[in-house]
Amino acid sequence: MTQGWKRWPVVLAMFACAATMAADGKAQKADTAPMRRETFALDYVVQADGTYVETRESTIKLLKEPGVDYMRQVTVGYSTSTEAVEVLEAYTRKADGRRVDVPKDNYQKSVEGGEGDGNPAFSDRTTLTVVYPDLEVGDTVGLKYRTTVKTPIFDDRFSTVEAFDEARYEGDVRVRIDAPESMQPRWKAWGLKESRNALQDDRRVVEWTWQNRAPVESERKDWSVYSFGDSPSLLYSTFQDNAQIAQAYGVRALPKAVPDDRIRKLADEIAKGKQGERDVAHALYDWVATNIRYAGNCIGLGAVVPRDTTFVLDNRMGDCKDHATLLQALLTAKGIESRQALVNASSSYTLPEVPVVSMVNHVINYLPGLDLYVDSTSDSTPFGSLPPNVAGKPVLLVGGPVAVSKTPAHADERNVHKVDVTMKIAADGSVDGTMSAQFGGMFAEMTRASLRNIDEETRKDLVSKMFQGHTAKGNIAWPDAKPLLDTHSLTADFQVEQLLPVPGAFPVRPPMYVPRPIESLAAQESDTAHPSACVGATFEETYRLEFAEGMQVIAVPPAVTLDGPALRYVATTTRAGNVVTIHRLLEDRAKGPICSAAFNADYAAQLKKVRANVQAQLVYATKE
Structure with missing residues (x-):
């Protein structure tokens, strides 16, 4: 059982650059943890166009000095162009019951952007840091902030994954999602109690709760295969099936893959002297894999929309969507049919019954004429092979008849x-x-x-x-x-x-x-x-x-x-x-x-x- 790649402990949402709270921390044994989360409330209010407001509120008890050091600064990150964040409350509850609010002068904002009036190339992330003064063991740190998503990842759609760790203390956890009934929301939860399900003014409000006051350290050594149900978790989506995810991605991505004169000229140069579909496709794949370095895209909708091929070629860089889109454009220029394929590059080997965008967090290419999958983000994988982390997994084919297919297993x-x-x-x-x-x-x-x-x-x-x-x-x-x-x-x-x-x-x-x-x-x-x-x-x-x-x-x-x-x-x-x-x-x-x-x-x-x-x-x- 050769281990050919790094194991990932949880399924990560790598497709989107979501707002995150650094204070979530890592799971530790209850008797050694430097801090513990006493309360956590997460609320989504979703609109029919896919925009939403997300509110997170937590209180964290500081048990040991490392916890004090860790919580002195709490950082929230978000996209400058598509999101806005407002801190509603930031305070310390002292051991004697006194509440000490964090002064506004202790807020620090940092914005990533381009030079002068130029646009950023990699990220438009803003980080908002709250500095808590005079913390000590026994204090409770409170934070409540609201993220307003002004532009949805996909129009008229919403999906999320929430997962919790049984090895970490959790006092009272509550998740509430309020969305229009017309969006036909679907959900499935494991280990969480559905405490409310009500229809109010044509809106479906569902609430789940969970407690974990006696955490148990997992004896599991290998998390390279993860299924929902392995830990307390929730899937929620207004997508009715996985085909809708592929279609929504294709609406924005496929126009970027139409070859222009520059792409046609480059394709001719790369494929010069090559004969036959396989040899031409091989040459184009090798060029993209070895000449375009991997670089993430956290600019607004860049999490799900490829960059223009002109930008990718000018800068010789791009993320998975950029690689797949550029390769598709080059193949099209040479008359070779190809489709982009959405796949999970983490530890999930099945598609859940509730279709969630973050479960397909990587993009590769499929060549129907050769019945071949390729991943040009890997600069070491030969044509005809796949990196082990995307081999033997279901894919959503984009463009044409949407189909759920499967990549071949690694050729052992x-x-x-x-x-x-x-x-x-x-x-x-x-x-x-x-x-x-x-x-x-x-x-x-x-x-x-x-x-x-x-x-x-x-x-x-x-x-x-x-x-x-x-x-x-x-x-x-x-x-x-x-x-x-x-x-x-x-x-x-x-x-x-x-x-x-x-x-x-x-x-x-x-x-x-x-x-x-x-x-x-x-x-x-x-x-x-x-x-x-x-x-x-x-x-x-x-x-x-x-x-x-x-x-x-x-x-x-x-x-x-x-x-x-x-x-x-x-x-x-x-x-x-x-x-x-x-x-x-x-x-x-x-x-x-x-x-x-x-x-x-x-x-x-x-x-x-x-x-x-x-x-x-x-x-x-x-x-x-």
């Missing part, structure tokens, strides 16, 4: 990690060795990404740096790492003086850096009670260790054969005089994108045995 058979090492060990512990490595699939992508920008001077010093603390020399070399390919390799030779103690012992492992040695894989901890995101792979390592005359090998790692549902592992050791050859083969049988808890349990049990084998030491000494 391409994930190969092979290392061959030869070392001659002198009587004083000095080592003269070589290493070669071949990588496929995700390991090739990782290696290319890490080596791509290493210059010649840095490369010449790599061997000495890898053996820092010893006198070492040698050379490490690799083919050009810049092309986006799913294979890669490297070779190295090294001479290190007195690297090993004599007599001594060591676990047999690659002497130089490789992305995923078997020892590293065996050291990972699996969550045996929950499903997890996973990909399969094959690992192979061969070591030929030749000891000098006058030395003797006393003990070697044992041979092991494991063959179960989760993995197959075969380790052999042979001895011929003073030459020891160790061969290890591990086949990770994970079939992604999700591995079940039962699979993880078997994987963990087998991996424990692998760990014992790779940690077994080779023991040697001088002959008496």
